[in-house]
Amino acid sequence: xxxxxxxxxxxxxxxxxxxxxxxxxxxxxxxxxxxxxxxxxxxxxxxxxxxxxxxxxxxxxxxxxxxxxxxxxxxxxxxxxxxxxxxxxxxxxxxxxxxxxxxxxxxxxxxxxxxxxxxxxxxxxxxxxxxxxxxxxxxxxxxxxxxxxxxxxxxxxxxxxxxxxxxxxxxxxxxxxxxxxxxxxxxxxxxxxxxxxxxxxxxxxxxxxxxxxxxxxxxxxxxxxxxxxx
Numbered sequence: 001x002x003x004x005x006x007x008x009x010x011x012x013x014x015x016x017x018x019x020x021x022x023x024x025x026x027x028x029x030x031x032x033x034x035x036x037x038x039x040x041x042x043x044x045x046x047x048x049x050x051x052x053x054x055x056x057x058x059x060x061x062x063x064x065x066x067x068x069x070x071x072x073x074x075x076x077x078x079x080x081x082x083x084x085x086x087x088x089x090x091x092x093x094x095x096x097x098x099x100x101x102x103x104x105x106x107x108x109x110x111x112x113x114x115x116x117x118x119x120x121x122x123x124x125x126x127x128x129x130x131x132x133x134x135x136x137x138x139x140x141x142x143x144x145x146x147x148x149x150x151x152x153x154x155x156x157x158x159x160x161x162x163x164x165x166x167x168x169x170x171x172x173x174x175x176x177x178x179x180x181x182x183x184x185x186x187x188x189x190x191x192x193x194x195x196x197x198x199x200x201x202x203x204x205x206x207x208x209x210x211x212x213x214x215x216x217x218x219x220x221x222x223x224x225x226x227x228x229x230x
Contacts, residue, residue, distance in 0.1 A: 067079070
């Protein structure tokens, strides 16, 4: 499906309803939140990988994207058009300090950091178009949907061992996007989540191990147990 379908409330409502059927919930706020968790992760995954590797990232403008949709309505992955790899790292000189007034950082910083700013700005534009519509259709809060993106960026960065790249991308997106946080427990690094997927509101499901709604001692004990299991 074309990426611009994400801007059509009717289409989004159908996909979120399919997600609700798959999970066994009629609460659109829950199914919409679960749907966005998966969609946001699919969107940011290749962008985080590009930032971490220093490779060109695709332009995330919806007009340049295709969406692979699963039977449950979720976004399996985003497929950029061949010509969409237009945002390259290295848009500034590779050596020496740099100051870019379009960058999200107020003080001088490295050229490598500044070079990611165009990617962050493009991603912010796309998210700013989609999130209000997801909120309208599902009833989920706009801040909660932005927080889900932050945690998705953090988790995808951890998946490839590049936590700093994830934090850098989030800073360059800025706007309403929080920067992902990380914590070390039992010798492993986890995202210190600020978002909740609401899966515990689905009949028969429980809170995630890392859910921010768990009391901190309980959450850290569970993460330590997970780390010990390898």
